[in-house]
Amino acid sequence: MSYVIAYAATAVVFFGLDYVWLSRVSTGFYKSRMDHLLMDQPNLLAAGLFYLVYVAGIVYFAVAPALGNGSAMSALVAGAILGLIAYGTYDMTNLATVKNWSVAVTVVDMAWGTVLTGVSAWAGYLVATRFSVVPS
Template sequence: MTYILAYIGTAIAFLCLDFLWLGTVATGFYKSRIGELLLAQPNFIAAGLFYLVYVAGIVYFAVQPALVSGSWTTAAVAGGILGLIAYGTYDMTNLATLKNWSPAVSAVDMAWGTVLTGFAASVGYWVARKFSVGF
């Protein structure tokens, strides 16, 4: 039950913030730099699969070790590192293989992935600790 709660808390935090980021805050930034590469409508099935798997990765690699250590900072740091690695893989691969990929997009997106994943892991840790029996 602890890990289900961690997954739910992590997913809500991650999805809400990423929706705000992609839908409002950074929309103009991305469109102005990679607009010709963007679909008119996102592929929601692919996005949904990413979110399902990535949130599970956050719980496994960041929240679970934090629950074992009893430290929210473990969740934040491990989540941040995971975010940098995951988003960095995507962004640096695009920078290496796509024509006209913006280095600014890579830098901003990697920073966002680091902060978002660290925060979501921290929320997942907090939810699991707050609502699980035995913590």
């Protein structure tokens, strides 16, 4: 049950923060640098599948180990490392293969992925430890 709670909490935080980031904070930044690449409407099925799988990865690689060792800090750090690796893979691959891919987008997006994933893992850990029996 701890992992179900961790998944749900991590997902709510991840979706919520990413929604605010993509719809309110960074819209102009990405649009000014990538407008020629963006679709009029995002593919919500693809986005939804990404979110479901990525949150499972956050729980597996960051939250679950933290639940095992009892450390919120390890959830935060492991989540941040996972975010840097995942977002870095996407952005550095695009920088290497997509014409006119923005270096600024790469840097900002990697930083965002690091923070977003770390904070989401940390929150998932905190909620799971608060509302469930954590395995020892």
